[in-house]
Amino acid sequence: MNNLTKEECLALLSNNYLGRIAYVLKGVPEIIPITYYYYPERHSLISYSSPGSKIDAMRINNLVSFQVDEISALDNWKSVLVFGEFEELSGIDAKHLLHVFSKGVKKVILEKEKLRPKFISDFSSKIEKDSIPIIYRINIREIKGKQKL
Numbered sequence: 001m002n003n004l005t006k007e008e009c010l011a012l013l014s015n016n017y018l019g020r021i022a023y024v025l026k027g028v029p030e031i032i033p034i035t036y037y038y039y040p041e042r043h044s045l046i047s048y049s050s051p052g053s054k055i056d057a058m059r060i061n062n063l064v065s066f067q068v069d070e071i072s073a074l075d076n077w078k079s080v081l082v083f084g085e086f087e088e089l090s091g092i093d094a095k096h097l098l099h100v101f102s103k104g105v106k107k108v109i110l111e112k113e114k115l116r117p118k119f120i121s122d123f124s125s126k127i128e129k130d131s132i133p134i135i136y137r138i139n140i141r142e143i144k145g146k147q148k149l
Contacts, residue, residue: 001146001147001148002146002147002148002149003144003145003146003147004078004080004144004145004146004147006143008078008145008147009080009143009144009145010038010040010143012068012070012078012080012145013038013045013068013080013082013143014038014040014108015108015111015112016068016070016108016112017035017036017037017105017108017109018033018034018035018036018068019033019034019036019045019066019067019068020032020033020034020066020067020068021034021047021054021064021065021066021138022064022065022066022067023054023057023058023061023064023086024057024061024063025053025054025056025057026057030054030057031067032054034047034049035047035105036066036101036105036138037100037101037104037105037108038104039097039100039104039137042137042139043139043140044084044087044137044138044139044140045066045082045084045137045138045140046097046098046100046101046104046135046136046137047101047135047136047138048098048101048133048134048135048136049133049134049136050133050134051132051134055088055134055136058086058088058136059086059088062085062086062087063083063084063085063086064083064084064085064086064138065081065082065083065084066081066082066084066138067079067080067081067082068080068082075148075149076148076149077147077148078145078146078147079145079146079147080143080144080145081143081144081145082138082140082142082143083140083141083142083143084138084139084140084141084142085138085139085141086136086137086138087136087137087138087139088134088135088136089135089136089137090135093135094135095135097135097137098133098135101135
């Protein structure tokens with residue numbers, strides 16, 4: 001097993017759009033899959049969610065972990081682990097970053113899967129009816145990766 005360089009870690013983040021976010025909810029660690037976009041201009045991850053326990057938990061304790069994997073076989077994989085801080089966005093910043101998220105994920109899907117999704121709902125969680133999405137950023141504080149080839 002080898003360590004990935006920072007550049008290799010960022011390439012893995014940039015070339016994917018599905019990962020798992022870990023946070024603490026009522027003293028218990030939780031981890032769930034999310035759609036994300038790596039935003040290199042701010043060295044951060046952008047995502048969104050309906051209101052709920054995940055957002056409530058990250059508002060209380062903004063420290064999170066995030067993991068992305070590319071697994072081809074038991075002896076052929078790469079994995080990146082991010083440590084960061086949750087930041088809820090609002091107003092024009094939220095609207096702008098939701099656009100960046102949508103455009104960025106569509107580009108990754110086109111490059112990786114040769115598909116052209118039209119709407120966010122084609123590749124990400126659907127927002128509940130009558131719910132305003134919460135746009136957030138994970139500001140990356142540390143990143144590390146491993147690979148086995």
